[in-house]
Amino acid sequence: MSTHFHVSGTGVTGPLAGLSSNYKWWVLVTAIFGAFVSILDTTIVNTALPHIQRAFGSDLHVASYVTTAYTLAQGVIIAASGFLANRFGIKRMYLLSLALFTLGSVLCGIAWNINILILFRVLQGASGAALFPLSLSLIFGAFPEEQRGLANGIFGIPVLTAPALGPAIGGYLAEYVDWRWIFYVNVPIGIIGIVICWRMLHESELQPTLPFDLRGFLLIASGLGLLLFGLSNLAYDGWGSGLSVTGPVILALLLLLLFIPLELRTARPLLDVRLFQRRNFLVGNLISWVAVASLFGSTFLLPQYLQVLRGLSSYNAGLLLAPQGLAAMVG
Template identity: 50%
Template sequence: MQSTKHTGGLSYKWIVVLVVIFGSFMGILDQTVVNNALPHLQSAFAVDFNNLQWVITAYTLTQGIITPTTAFFANRLGMKRFYVISLILFTLGSALCGLAWNLPTLIVFRIIQAIGGATLFPLAVSFIFSEFPPQQRGLAAGVLSISALMAPAVGPTLGGYLVTYASWPLIFFINVPVGIVAIVLARLLLRERPAAGRFSFDIPGFLLAASGLAAVLYALSNASISGWSSPSVLVTLIGGLGLLALFARVELHLSSRGKQPLVDLSLFANGPFLSSNIANALVSFGFFGSLILLPIYMQELRGLDAFMSGLYTLPMAFASVLAALIGGRLVDRFGPRVVLLPGLILVGLATWQLSGVTLTTSYPWLILVFVVRGLGLGLVLQPLTVSALSKVSPKQYTQASSLNTVIRFVFTSLGIAVLATFVQSRASTHVSALASQLRTISPAIRQQGLDLAVQDAFWLSLVAFVLAFIVVCFLRVPKHAPAEQGENNASERLVVAE
């Protein structure tokens, strides 16, 4: 058994956290950093906005396709080697994106970037859960949450600043030095975990999962543009769901025959894993989906530029990191549910306040609401990961964290699609109602209608948090007895990829 101490005196498990946080931050950052750069990219490449959306859509689709393969490649190549390969691909893709000379090349390079970025966060979770004993995983997950919580908030702000005061290639080039540092640290400091065996790749499962997830994510990305009644949206959504249903059947059949499936769906028979991921889906829909509402309100209704809009939401990110670090210690001491319930109450309270925002709501009050919202998220996101993996065996950590990540991808995309189209339809309804009363349509009426639509969308996201609260009330996470903790500590040396 290897020593848990590094030669410099710092515990190896904390070295793992410091190393993997670089990669997970970059992977999540690039899901949002491009958003505010789209108008500048549109001018640079002289393309229409619908085609430009593929810069984001291609990244999302690729991540959805590649993430389920994380466990197989970590198992085949070894976790450290696969993690370094992923970092290299992501860093190379970032450099190529900054050099792109037209839209097609940028989309191709974004796909390369996403292939590397898709596995960074689930691998980071696997590294951490394999090194920390159960009674310390809350704190470790809280530290890792710096990447998961800061990146979505920093992304739009950083992207807005760079495209406003510099140039668009910098939103990609900025990843290169960070990626090089992450690669060097991983090569020097991480220990390899030997590959667990020579399992054959589940080709039917991969093809069904890849095509099904790609179809569903494409439909959800396109729904906010073309509408839910669009034939392309309906066909790809229904077809994708059908392929995923067939995928589930194939995977269960493989498991029943004792073969290795691409995704171990038997994890959903694990009570805490199932309940935590239902709550994870609802929180992803309600919180990350509703992030699209903030630029609509701050920029279209209040007239702020992209950079200032991002600055106003930054306190939310700092509050969430602070809450995650405190919440991590509380999770270790009292269990996830004690932290999750207050967190959901805070997020729900902030969302309720946002459902009443008007064109004259004071900025100090908005910042306070954002801080409360951030505190709530910090008490929710990582405790859900801890509870989801609480009864998962060490050899299934990579499978479980990959499934957790895919669920977050899908329901974030669903939340964005539903809330974006909901705002559009409700804005039309409100504008028509106001115009019939005043017998005219003016810019002020259109603004008022959009504001009322944003309020309605926050009410809808509040419903998701209420449902998540109900699910968490029934969450049961077993406490680890000392003997069990010792057993888990011994099992930490096992290979976690399967």
């Protein structure tokens, strides 16, 4: 959503042009740190959920919000990431996002009840929402056009393995250390990423007069948030629940339908929906959606099945999912 940044075929334009050839590799390293921890945290919690349930005496429905609250917050905030980076600077927003994400990880680790943990997960998800799209923009801005494929390939290895390796890492920490360390593990990674970003990256050209499509943001943020909320409750409450499933889903679809004609009439839209008229763009997005939904869906459901129904430990359940990470690296 609105994650367009000004790049050229030879890398960053304006004040960042002509930087040393080493600079682009430092950008790639920084991008990997931020994207890895953000994506890792979508799945590292899954194998630790039974431990969190026992620690706080909650049921699976409530405990599942530890995972879904993170995704909900990301879905709402990510729409504004492009505007914020263009308006205030991509380095500044990346640093702020990574710093707040790291702080949110610490707060999740010290949570004293399930409701506070869910609240801190919202903060963590909202803070880290911009990390992945900004990482891609940093890479596209630093690398010339002929090297972007190589950079994306290197970037994709840790990014694709993070959601699959998350259950194994989370299972080991929950089983043999403490479930709180599934959040603390982000802290050293985040600090290293912050230091590299602060010392090595250069700020992009600002656009202080860039207008913000507030109406479009409110529509898509509330629409995606309600849709994710309704679908996350479907397995527990069923379609018969108007307050937690049917109502939010219907309202979400109406808001998203309103979003399309609004963006078509807006001079500087949050999302240029005309892009979906391009066949390759549309097909590429559909394939990506199916791939991501399959990967993230399985990494949530399989740990619960293996632990609750098959009686495996958190670590063994996570190990059974580890081959997905190897397959993602090869693919």
